[in-house]
Amino acid sequence: VPLIEAGLLNSHEIIQLLKKYINPMLDARVDYIVLGCSHYPYLIPQLEKLIPPNITIIDSGAAVAQQTKTLLEEHNLVNTGNSTPVLQFFTNAESDTLQLLLRDHTDRIVIEETKF
Incomplete structure (x- = not known):
């Protein structure tokens, strides 16, 4: 997260860090990678370069946005x-x-x- 907040999205350091976390998932032959932090969508372009196209990246932000919309509608705050x-x-x-x-x-x- 600190590297993302520093704007170092394409740095060698962040790519190495992504590989460290992604490689065990690739070895386990995962089908999906779920992004569980609001910062991680900024890394989608880098992730797409590191993972094969048959692995789906799921951005949990869309679900959070939908739930926020639902709550706003329920409370007539839209x-x-x-x-x-x-x-x-x-x-x-x-x-x-x-x-x-x-x-x-x-x-x-x-x-x-x-x-x-």
Whole structure:
């Protein structure tokens, strides 16, 4: 996680770390790899280079998002407006690092540094 938060997604160190964890799974002939951390989807491109195409990567974030939507609907908290949302992120890390990770969405986000 610290390497991901530092934006070192393509570093030699992170590739070696991925291999360390992925190789035993490959040796066990797994069919699926479930990503169990909100940081791990950033590593999907690297994982896809390390695993054969017959192994499915499951991003648990989609299930979390669906459950969040369900809860918002149950409590009548869904925003049905048509305006473009502003996404606010709070971080206790350097905001530049978060900005790097969210670079594809920078037109819609506000990042505030805070100490937790």
